[in-house]
Amino acid sequence: MIAKKEIVVDRRIQKTKKALTEALIDLILEKSYEKVTIQDIIDKANVGRSTFYIHYESKEQLLLDGHNNLNVKLFFDELDDAKGSEISFDNLFVHIAENQQLAKAMLGKKGGNMMTEFFKNNVALKIKKKFGRQFDKSKKEQKLLTFLADAAGAAVISFLVSWLEDEMPFTEKEISSRCQCLVTAIFERVSK
Amino acid sequence: MIAKKEIVVDRRIQKTKKALTEALIDLILEKSYEKVTIQDIIDKANVGRSTFYIHYESKEQLLLDGHNNLNVKLFFDELDDAKGSEISFDNLFVHIAENQQLAKAMLGKKGGNMMTEFFKNNVALKIKKKFGRQFDKSKKEQKLLTFLADAAGAAVISFLVSWLEDEMPFTEKEISSRCQCLVTAIFERVSK
DNA sequence: TTAATAATGAACATTATGTACTGTTTTACA
DNA sequence: TGTAAAACAGTACATAATGTTCATTATTAA
Structure with a gap:
């Protein structure tokens, strides 16, 4: 077995990225995602302007990157735990409750549309997979499946965010x- | 009967507002709502910078104002046409189909989140009214009603936008x- | 210890924002 | 049709964010 090359990320990079991400989360909760500027972020993170652009080219990229992503992925892996043809949201909601502040920043009213869309699409995808076999391969049926999965995803996310x-x-x-x-x-009921 | 004072809107104002609104709609379809700047709008509308600020103080205000609002209101009045306890979306969808380009600019992927939210809230409100009597006055039941109405609204809008x-x-x-x-x-099924 | 590299900070060009003011044109209305 | 009111264009200005470049300093991994 070949030894796996261990990639060590420079501590300075880790520190910088962490500071930037935390600053963004804080700022989202303070104002709202749209109103946060890169200037705000680097001020709060106490990081030089040029440093930001070494690692990211926009705040969108910053939000998508880093340990956020780890958390987000975790959220969705949980959806797969259910046995049979049903999707269980149990672990998802537990996970959300445990990461309330992060979840609020990403999905709440102050959070940008991007994360909500991302969540919605992921939930819709899972739903589509679970119910896909009930629809035949005709274009019309497949479109209906997609529409229904998206609508169900939107409803679930709405429920989640309300809560x-x-x-x-x-x-x-x-x-x-x-x-x-x-x-x-x-x-x-709706798929006839 | 007292003669109703007829308020005549200055033709220049009408022209300016129309030009600005149409420019915004075009620009949304070209790029996307978030990427449209006031500078873009006044360039395309061929209107002086100061003129814009006489009438509006942001592009959000511009989008909400004017004959857009007329159309939007129309959309929702249609929802009330149904008899009995059901909501009919028939006229809504016909209306949307008839105003496809405007609807796409306002609700499509390129349209800002604001209009979609606005639509969603309005649909949710109608739904809440229709089904409100089925829930008792306890706080918990009222919250569930709100959550369900919002989720249903989100699902309807998702369906509409997909279509x-x-x-x-x-x-x-x-x-x-x-x-x-x-x-x-x-x-x-979900209200138990 | 040292070579590599990440961070700093400053400078700079560009673009958008919002306000202020002047002079011109268009309008409503008498 | 004449006139006062208004809306408009155009310019200038201050402010702020963006994205890039570069020389210098510091930290790091090895």
Whole structure:
């Protein structure tokens, strides 16, 4: 077995990226994503202007990169845990509750549209996979499948964000099972 | 009866506002809402910089104002046409189809989040009114009602946008009745 | 210890924003 | 049709963010 080349990331890079990411999260919660400028970020992170551009070329890239991504991926891996043909949102909501501040920054009203879209697309994709076999291969049926999966994804994210922004008034179990119910309802009833 | 004072809007104002609005719509379809600058708008509309600021203080205000609003209001008045406890989306979709280019600019992928939110909130509000009586006055039930109405609204808008962006592959009747079915399904099945 | 490289800070050109002011043109209305 | 009011164009200006470049300093991995 060949030894895996261990890539060591320079500590300076780690520190810089961490500072920038944390500054962005803070600033999103302070103002709102759209209103955060790169200038704000480098001021708050106490990082030189040119340093920012070494690593990123926009705040969008900054938001997508780094340990955010790790968290985001985790969110979705959880969706796969369910057995059978149902999607379980249990772990997703638990994970969201555990990372409330990050989730609010990324998905709340102050968070940019990009992250919400990203989440929505991922949920829709999972839904599409689960229910795909119920639709035949005709173009029309496939379009309907896509439309329904997107709509269900949008509904789930809306549910999730409402819950998150409203101090999580239901238990994770409760909100999660309603989400599952919602998706099932849409596919059983609307796909004819 | 007192004669209603007729307010005549200066022709110059009408012309200016129309030019600015049309420029914005065109620019949204060319680039995307976020990337349109006020500079772009006044260049395309061939209007002086100071003139813009006489009437509006941002592009958001421009988008919300004017005959756009007339159209938007029309969209939603149509939702009230249905008899009984169901919401009919028939006229909405017909109206959207008739104003395809405007609708795409406002609701499509290139359109800003603002208009989509606006639409979603309006649809959610109508839905809430229709189904409100099925929920008791307890805080928890009222929250669930709000969450469900918002989720249903999000699903409807997602459906609408998919349809609009995909060259409207179903008839207005078809897509509209699926929307209605979707809303009903959510409320019958998820509200327990 | 040292060669590599990341960060700093300053400078610079470019672009958008929002305001202010002057002079010109268009309008509503009497 | 004449006139006062207004909307407009055009210019100038201050402010702010963007993105790039470069010389210098510091930190790091080996």
